Amino acid sequence: MILLILKALHIISVIIWMGVLLYMPRLFIYQTIANSKTEPDRSILINQYKSMSKKLWLTVGWPAAILSIFFGLGIMSPYFSSIWFWVKMGFIVALLVYHHIIHFANKNLHKDRYTRSVNQLKTLNQGGIVFLLSIVFLAVLKDTLDYLLIIGGIGVLIIFVFVIGRAMIKKSEKK
Numbered sequence: 001m002i003l004l005i006l007k008a009l010h011i012i013s014v015i016i017w018m019g020v021l022l023y024m025p026r027l028f029i030y031q032t033i034a035n036s037k038t039e040p041d042r043s044i045l046i047n048q049y050k051s052m053s054k055k056l057w058l059t060v061g062w063p064a065a066i067l068s069i070f071f072g073l074g075i076m077s078p079y080f081s082s083i084w085f086w087v088k089m090g091f092i093v094a095l096l097v098y099h100h101i102i103h104f105a106n107k108n109l110h111k112d113r114y115t116r117s118v119n120q121l122k123t124l125n126q127g128g129i130v131f132l133l134s135i136v137f138l139a140v141l142k143d144t145l146d147y148l149l150i151i152g153g154i155g156v157l158i159i160f161v162f163v164i165g166r167a168m169i170k171k172s173e174k175k
Contacts, residue, residue, distance in 0.1 A: 003075060010071035017064035018132050020056060021095075024102050025125035027053045031109055032118050050110055057106055065099055084145040088138040095131045 027049050034045035072092075079085040101124070108115055116124070138145060 006071050006074040010068060010075055013064050013067035013071055016060060017068050020061035020064060021102060021128045024053060024057065024106065025121050028105055028109055029118055029121045032114055032121060035114055053106055082142065084138055084142045088135060091131060091134050098127055098131060
């Protein structure tokens with residue numbers, strides 16, 4: 001029963017965290033666009049976007065990230081022996097890096113440092129979608145995925161051996 005409650009709380013906190021990670025780059029895009037406007041629109045919009053991003057990040061984003069990790073730690077022990085679990089852990093580490101990229105982009109924009117273009121921010125925004133899709137599919141398809149990863153790993157190994165073998169044959173033919 002405790003495991004199910006932890007799972008529910010983990011899912012809820014991850015949904016909130018992902019919502020913030022998907023919305024923050026959008027606020028960055030709006031703020032960057034507002035920076036090119038003329039006064040007084042520029043100041044009004046930038047101050048509004050700064051206020052929104054600060055409140056969202058500090059009161060929702062960070063707490064949701066911390067709770068996601070906390071509840072995730074509570075439910076992970078039954079899955080240690082699964083291949084999909086370790087693949088998912090890799091995506092989660094990458095998601096934490098992404099979280100910090102958003103964090104530092106937010107800090108720069110609050111200091112009026114516009115180091116990224118609108119297109120770069122749009123790409124950053126799409127990164128969150130990639131993480132969301134990858135992690136959800138890994139969690140939902142976990143039973144099937146172990147077999148697919150084993151088969152895929154064997155397939156990659158066979159292809160690797162084949163490519164190395166062909167390269168060695170070509171190299172010996174040149175001699």
